[in-house]
Amino acid sequence: MDRRNHTSFYEFLLLGFSEIPEQRPLLLGLFLAMYMVTVVGNLLIILAISSDLQLHTPMYLFLANLSFSDIGFISTIVPKMLDNISSGIKLISYLGCLTQLYFFGLFADLDNFLLAVMALDRYVAISHPLHYTTIMNSQRCVLLVAGSWVITAFHALVHTLLVTRLSFCGPNIIPHFFCDLVPLLKLACSSTYINDLVLTFVAGSLLIGPFVCILTSYFYIALAILRIDSLKGKRKAFSNCTSHLSVVSLFYSTAIGVYLCPPSTYSGGKDRVFSVMYTVVTPMLNPFIYSLRNRDMKGALEKLLRRILKLFLRTCKTLD
Numbered sequence: 642m643d644r645r646n647h648t649s650f651y652e653f654l655l656l657g658f659s660e661i662p663e664q665r666p667l668l669l670g671l672f673l674a675m676y677m678v679t680v681v682g683n684l685l686i687i688l689a690i691s692s693d694l695q696l697h698t699p700m701y702l703f704l705a706n707l708s709f710s711d712i713g714f715i716s717t718i719v720p721k722m723l724d725n726i727s728s729g730i731k732l733i734s735y736l737g738c739l740t741q742l743y744f745f746g747l748f749a750d751l752d753n754f755l756l757a758v759m760a761l762d763r764y765v766a767i768s769h770p771l772h773y774t775t776i777m778n779s780q781r782c783v784l785l786v787a788g789s790w791v792i793t794a795f796h797a798l799v800h801t802l803l804v805t806r807l808s809f810c811g812p813n814i815i816p817h818f819f820c821d822l823v824p825l826l827k828l829a830c831s832s833t834y835i836n837d838l839v840l841t842f843v844a845g846s847l848l849i850g851p852f853v854c855i856l857t858s859y860f861y862i863a864l865a866i867l868r869i870d871s872l873k874g875k876r877k878a879f880s881n882c883t884s885h886l887s888v889v890s891l892f893y894s895t896a897i898g899v900y901l902c903p904p905s906t907y908s909g910g911k912d913r914v915f916s917v918m919y920t921v922v923t924p925m926l927n928p929f930i931y932s933l934r935n936r937d938m939k940g941a942l943e944k945l946l947r948r949i950l951k952l953f954l955r956t957c958k959t960l961d
């Protein structure tokens with residue numbers, strides 16, 4: 642209890658970037674623009690899918706979930722970052738830090754799980770096309786999505802609660818642009834043995850599990866495509882999963898990029914900008930990958946935009 646009272650007054654210093662005041666407007670504009678594009682793009686995807694009954698298939702419902710998770714993911718990082726850049730004050734409260742830690746863990750993990758679920762869905766669609774609707778029935782879809790939510794929410798909670806056990810005795814400088822688990826553990830002055838243990842085994846397996854699921858699914862997808870005789874059939878089957886494959890490659894290549902070159906090892910601020918871009922770019926590009934490559938999605942988006950425009954014009958008329 643003593644320690645809790647003590648730590649609740651802590652603040653952490655987020656050493657993001659913008660060490661040079663002249664760069665601030667540029668960074669602010671850049672990240673604000675990326676944030677807006679991400680939120681609007683993903684919101685349009687969710688609305689387009691939920692308003693078009695033709696798109697109420699597992700693949701698109703999973704995609705809507707991914708878009709939702711992407712909005713959550715970027716919203717835990719960028720608004721606080723914009724606030725810090727614009728005010729020049731880089732502090733975050735203890736509670737704010739824990740909140741960021743929890744939601745970052747939750748949404749990053751959820752993205753990972755949903756990508757695995759989507760890979761599984763593509764595998765069933767390509768390898769068992771005749772039984773697709775019975776295997777991927779709506780009950781099972783809800784179960785997969787709900788399961789992903791429960792596991793990731795619980796997992797993020799475990800890490801966050803384990804951090805509350807720690808005491809911090811300063812200087813509480815996080816060489817990162819948001820409260821991430823690993824830099825936070827390095828600051829603790831009490832033992833982080835249990836945290837490290839949980840991080841290695843639980844987080845390790847929860848990250849690797851979905852990845853292995855994706856790799857296995859694509860292995861069988863590749864086998865199934867190779868077994869198709871005609872070139873046309875091969876191409877058609879392959880085009881069934883190109884959007885998902887692009888998103889998966891983007892997600893893992895950026896994740897590996899950030900993981901292998903964590904910002905704390907950088908000397909210059911410029912590299913840190915790249916590392917944030919990685920985290921921000923993936924959720925931003927997902928809607929574009931899906932909507933530009935996919936005719937059904939394009940049609941649904943067009944319909945949605947036309948409807949929004951009509952509504953807008955009608956409200957303008959009534960205001961006149």
Ligand SMILES: *[C@@H]1O[C@H](CO)[C@@H](O)[C@H](O)[C@H]1NC(C)=O
Pocket residue numbers: 687691699702703705706709782783786
């Ligand atoms: C997420 O997926 C579930 C199960 O397929 C679906 O019922 C739900 O509508 C989806 N959520 C969103 C935001 O589209």
